[in-house]
Amino acid sequence: MATQSSESLYVDSIGWKDIPRDDPSVIALRNKLQQHNGIKGLDILSPTDTKRAVELFDRDGFVVIADFLKNDQVDMLAKGCEETIKEILALDDDREGNRGSHRYSFGGSSLTRSRLHPPAWQMLLNIPELHQIVSAIFRSSDYMLRAASGDFCLPGAVNYQILHSDTSDRTSNPFTKFFSFHDPRGQQTVRDLPCPYLAVNFLPQDVTSLNGPTRQIPGTQNSRARIPNLEEEPEWMRLSTVCPAPAGAIMIRDVRAWHGGTPNISEAVRSIPNLEFYAPWYREPVTPGISYQDFKKLSEPAQKVARFHVADSSEHLEVGSILNNIFKS
Numbered sequence: 001m002a003t004q005s006s007e008s009l010y011v012d013s014i015g016w017k018d019i020p021r022d023d024p025s026v027i028a029l030r031n032k033l034q035q036h037n038g039i040k041g042l043d044i045l046s047p048t049d050t051k052r053a054v055e056l057f058d059r060d061g062f063v064v065i066a067d068f069l070k071n072d073q074v075d076m077l078a079k080g081c082e083e084t085i086k087e088i089l090a091l092d093d094d095r096e097g098n099r100g101s102h103r104y105s106f107g108g109s110s111l112t113r114s115r116l117h118p119p120a121w122q123m124l125l126n127i128p129e130l131h132q133i134v135s136a137i138f139r140s141s142d143y144m145l146r147a148a149s150g151d152f153c154l155p156g157a158v159n160y161q162i163l164h165s166d167t168s169d170r171t172s173n174p175f176t177k178f179f180s181f182h183d184p185r186g187q188q189t190v191r192d193l194p195c196p197y198l199a200v201n202f203l204p205q206d207v208t209s210l211n212g213p214t215r216q217i218p219g220t221q222n223s224r225a226r227i228p229n230l231e232e233e234p235e236w237m238r239l240s241t242v243c244p245a246p247a248g249a250i251m252i253r254d255v256r257a258w259h260g261g262t263p264n265i266s267e268a269v270r271s272i273p274n275l276e277f278y279a280p281w282y283r284e285p286v287t288p289g290i291s292y293q294d295f296k297k298l299s300e301p302a303q304k305v306a307r308f309h310v311a312d313s314s315e316h317l318e319v320g321s322i323l324n325n326i327f328k329s
């Protein structure tokens, strides 16, 4: 099993801008989370449990598979995340984040809306077993890449992110062009469908009760109920987090399932870079995120799913980080 690989980001200056790490409220929260945080009886599968993984994904809206990445892949991913994090944090001395204080979207902070240009994310897209499990879930290999993204939170991210779903019906949000589904008869919503797109998060470090595990509410992917806000949310949902999960694991999420960020009151960054895929029958607009030269180096399955993300061979793809990106990711 790979070891914790983000130790070089264990530096005092990187987080804890809002509140001291030894504030009494932080100490109380730390004690509570150490005792109670985490989904009880969380199933963590092995890479050969494909049939069970599909069952749990369909039932719960997410599934965790350990030992998915090899040690050298974990190391490459951790280093790639660290480089990108440093690039982003150089733009944000106050750690205001772009998903709340101390919280950042990798894709949402990229000029291309995606992190398909760093080699670490390209490495993920080349993993053959990734395409096997995504094909099994979609029951087809004709899915396509939505984005290379994910998120990270810094130590000192003491607040809970509101529970939310990553997609909704076309007409419910006039501020984004990225939602596609609309039933003009008013009979069906995106929540009544099979999974329209999923996210595969890769763990470059252990995820623990203290470093901002994803809060995931099992079985909510098809719920039409209104998602509770922070005041309404019951305590069991606050503690319904996907931990402990080891470095090298993946978490596959139906993005409709209710989820949210939780406090990182550890001493290190917690990253969960991801790849997102549209079901064969679902599409939203995508923008170029990889140069033609890099695209040609990808594996055949990777090229197939990323074929709408490649820049023209005559074009220069501008890449970099920005924190007030108008795109929603």
Ligand SMILES: [Fe+2]
Pocket: 164, 165, 166, 259
């Ligand atoms: Fe989300």
